[in-house]
Amino acid sequence: MPLSNDELVEIHGILGREPTKAELNMFEAQWSEHCSYKSSRYYLKLLPSDGEDVIIGPGRDAPAVKIFNNYAVVFKIESHNHPSAIDPYNGAATGVGGIVRDILTLGARPIALLDMLFLGDPTDQHANWLIKNVVRGISDYGNRIGVPVVSGMTWFDKAYNRYPLVNVACVGIVETSKLVNKVPEANDLIVIIGNTTGRDGLLGSSFASKPLDSSEDYLNNISAVQVGNPLIEKLIIDFIVDITDLGVVKYIKDLGGGGLATAVSELTADYGLGATIVLDNLHLREHDLRPEEILVSESQERMLLVVSRDDFKVVQELLEKYGIQYSVVGSLDRSGVIKVYYRGDLIAEVPAKALAKPRIRLRDAVVPKHFNELNVEVRITDIPEVKDLRKLMLKMLRSPNIASKEWIYSQYDYEVGIRTVVKPGYGDAAVLRLVEVGDGLGIAVKGDGNPRYTYINPFRGAANAVAECYRNLVSVGSKPIAIVDEVNAGNPEKPDHYWYFTEMVKGISWMAQELKLPVVGGKVSFYNEDLSMNSPVKPVATIVGVGTIANIRNVVTLDLKEDDDLILIVGTTYPELGATEFLHVYLGLELGEAPLPRPSSELRNAGFISELVRLGYVKAVHDVDVGGVAVAIAEMCIKGLKGVVIDLSKIPNRGCSRYEELLFSETQARYLVEVGSEVLDVVVDLARKYGVDVGVIGRVVGDELVISYDGHILTKLKVDELVNAYENSLNELMS
Ligand SMILES: [Mg+2]
Numbered sequence: 001m002p003l004s005n006d007e008l009v010e011i012h013g014i015l016g017r018e019p020t021k022a023e024l025n026m027f028e029a030q031w032s033e034h035c036s037y038k039s040s041r042y043y044l045k046l047l048p049s050d051g052e053d054v055i056i057g058p059g060r061d062a063p064a065v066k067i068f069n070n071y072a073v074v075f076k077i078e079s080h081n082h083p084s085a086i087d088p089y090n091g092a093a094t095g096v097g098g099i100v101r102d103i104l105t106l107g108a109r110p111i112a113l114l115d116m117l118f119l120g121d122p123t124d125q126h127a128n129w130l131i132k133n134v135v136r137g138i139s140d141y142g143n144r145i146g147v148p149v150v151s152g153m154t155w156f157d158k159a160y161n162r163y164p165l166v167n168v169a170c171v172g173i174v175e176t177s178k179l180v181n182k183v184p185e186a187n188d189l190i191v192i193i194g195n196t197t198g199r200d201g202l203l204g205s206s207f208a209s210k211p212l213d214s215s216e217d218y219l220n221n222i223s224a225v226q227v228g229n230p231l232i233e234k235l236i237i238d239f240i241v242d243i244t245d246l247g248v249v250k251y252i253k254d255l256g257g258g259g260l261a262t263a264v265s266e267l268t269a270d271y272g273l274g275a276t277i278v279l280d281n282l283h284l285r286e287h288d289l290r291p292e293e294i295l296v297s298e299s300q301e302r303m304l305l306v307v308s309r310d311d312f313k314v315v316q317e318l319l320e321k322y323g324i325q326y327s328v329v330g331s332l333d334r335s336g337v338i339k340v341y342y343r344g345d346l347i348a349e350v351p352a353k354a355l356a357k358p359r360i361r362l363r364d365a366v367v368p369k370h371f372n373e374l375n376v377e378v379r380i381t382d383i384p385e386v387k388d389l390r391k392l393m394l395k396m397l398r399s400p401n402i403a404s405k406e407w408i409y410s411q412y413d414y415e416v417g418i419r420t421v422v423k424p425g426y427g428d429a430a431v432l433r434l435v436e437v438g439d440g441l442g443i444a445v446k447g448d449g450n451p452r453y454t455y456i457n458p459f460r461g462a463a464n465a466v467a468e469c470y471r472n473l474v475s476v477g478s479k480p481i482a483i484v485d486e487v488n489a490g491n492p493e494k495p496d497h498y499w500y501f502t503e504m505v506k507g508i509s510w511m512a513q514e515l516k517l518p519v520v521g522g523k524v525s526f527y528n529e530d531l532s533m534n535s536p537v538k539p540v541a542t543i544v545g546v547g548t549i550a551n552i553r554n555v556v557t558l559d560l561k562e563d564d565d566l567i568l569i570v571g572t573t574y575p576e577l578g579a580t581e582f583l584h585v586y587l588g589l590e591l592g593e594a595p596l597p598r599p600s601s602e603l604r605n606a607g608f609i610s611e612l613v614r615l616g617y618v619k620a621v622h623d624v625d626v627g628g629v630a631v632a633i634a635e636m637c638i639k640g641l642k643g644v645v646i647d648l649s650k651i652p653n654r655g656c657s658r659y660e661e662l663l664f665s666e667t668q669a670r671y672l673v674e675v676g677s678e679v680l681d682v683v684v685d686l687a688r689k690y691g692v693d694v695g696v697i698g699r700v701v702g703d704e705l706v707i708s709y710d711g712h713i714l715t716k717l718k719v720d721e722l723v724n725a726y727e728n729s730l731n732e733l734m735s
Contacts, residue, residue: 076484088133101233119157252305446469487523514600572654618673
């Protein structure tokens with residue numbers, strides 16, 4: 001977004017003169033919301049980021065958290081929403097490229113990608129085109145750099161028909177002793193490696209910091225969308241992994257939003273340094289680029305390295321071995337000022353700190369008018385009895401939010417590198433083997449977010465996303481250690497949109513503190529609205545979490561394993577039908593109070609599940625999520641190709657008066673588990689010890705899902721029918 005008049009006055013004050021063209025572009029890029037976090041920094045301080053195992057927290061391009069045997073996991077999330085709305089293929093692809101480079105900045109080897117996609121209604125023609133290209137963009141880029149997309153989540157809502165939210169995350173590992181985390185010093189060289197600098201992505205960060213408000217915007221902004229080159233990225237990955245082993249690079253930064261200007265300004269400001277940059281030295285794609293364009297180009301696959309003069313030769317040799325283009329564009333000094341030269345002229349001279357950290361903008365936040373309309377009490381007496389449960393069950397399984405996402409993940413090469421232990425769809429989280437770290441060791445990763453909850457109640461929605469991610473990590477048998485967040489919201493200058501942002505941050509912060517999960521990094525994306533539709537995009541907090549697995553042989557999947565085993569529900573069910581998939585599919589409503597976040601139940605129930613996994617008592621675990629028990633049990637049948645007989649009256653509950661509440665409530669902190677009958681007594685004893693409510697609700701038997709209530713059969717569905725509805729729906733919608 002162009003600089004405001006106030007900001008221009010401020011810049012005048014900082015420089016004590018009229019800014020040059022180059023300086024104006026540097027300020028516009030760096031002071032954009034995207035780069036400076038000027039509207040969000042104040043609230044982001046609320047997020048708890050400390051933890052025993054946190055090696056590098058927020059502030060760098062990516063955080064690092066200790067896992068096992070002197071290894072750290074490096075993971076980060078980012079959004080590529082604006083570019084993906086205009087050019088979905090390149091927008092999504094470069095999102096992947098960017099997040100991988102964030103991981104590389106600490107010298108980590110990227111091992112997995114996750115995508116959290118909030119997409120339009122597949123039956124809408126434009127939305128369908130966006131969906132296809134977003135998925136293809138991610139898959140082409142990910143497959144070509146050889147980093148598998150192992151997990152994520154997808155949500156479909158017509159609110160995203162013209163403006164999808166594309167959040168991607170990357171996970172890497174590195175030996176802690178090799179983390180690229182030295183202090184840059186005066187006299188060190190600034191080296192730019194990788195792709196040539198061109199006109200693509202000019203001032204992309206500024207473009208991402210305003211709403212897209214007319215169809216003309218879509219066309220005019222095509223030049224702000226970058227085009228990716230995964231082959232160069234692959235070389236950079238291999239080079240960085242190699243050079244990290246040699247320990248000769250002090251510091252690495254991605255050239256992301258704001259390009260060279262932002263990378264140099266953040267580097268110098270963070271270490272109280274200055275720099276001299278000679279733009280003529282940079283390798284260019286288009287030779288008619290003006291110097292002020294070179295500074296803010298967001299051409300992809302470029303990184304900044306800080307190398308001491310003594311070590312440069314080693315770096316140079318390796319760059320040449322890999323055939324990676326590079327330029328020494330300047331050096332660091334103690335001046336605290338960034339000086340940029342072009343053809344012998346000094347074209348910019350800016351104090352680094354003033355450039356890097358604009359004043360925090362305190363924005364007004366007000367509760368939107370529709371909040372009270374949406375947050376109405378949903379009384380069971382107002383809900384008509386479900387007459388045809390069988391039909392409703394199948395309709396829910398076909399709902400794109402529930403149905404198998406195989407159409408998406410089958411386009412991803414998720415088995416690249418043979419780390420993936422659990423096939424997509426078979427576990428609540430992806431599990432990755434870490435052979436280089438130690439025998440039997442692994443990590444689990446998962447991304448979550450629920451825009452229906454956050455739209456209705458951003459605080460609860462964001463808190464529940466943290467809890468959901470935590471449960472998914474616990475379900476496969478991992479110990480959650482840290483999360484990162486991406487807060488996707490509307491225009492911060494509009495108080496009723498900004499309110500969503502503040503509430504989401506508070507929700508994440510509260511739940512993360514309660515669950516003792518440090519939020520080690522994150523991003524904020526504002527201006528996610530599509531004014532041409534005259535409807536704002538639903539805001540959402542996306543959470544990506546990592547858990548450690550000490551013994552990969554104990555990993556648990558969600559598919560039913562053996563006839564005659566028992567099905568237990570862990571946790572208490574409340575009559576919480578507000579904001580549920582049931583209400584949406586059955587009555588076409590998206591309202592009511594979102595399920596209450598219950599951190600103490602989360603901790604207690606997760607502790608119990610972890611103990612069951614550790615003792616080897618559970619054969620399948622699945623957390624209860626969107627769609628309630630109905631969907632959770634159906635998925636266990638579908639993946640295990642086994643039938644089940646359940647009695648809903650056996651579900652421990654408070655205040656549920658009708659079976660619909662027991663079957664479809666989205667009460668948090670619940671799990672379904674499969675146990676052999678021989679361990680039932682021990683498991684029930686253990687539950688008592690943990691103070692956890694459990695109910696034996698059914699048995700694995702036959703080839704039908706039989707749902708009964710108090711001994712009366714409500715419906716019977718052949719597992720084949722369930723499979724058919726669940727597995728084929730999205731394929732059909734997308735073909
Ligand atoms: Mg789950």
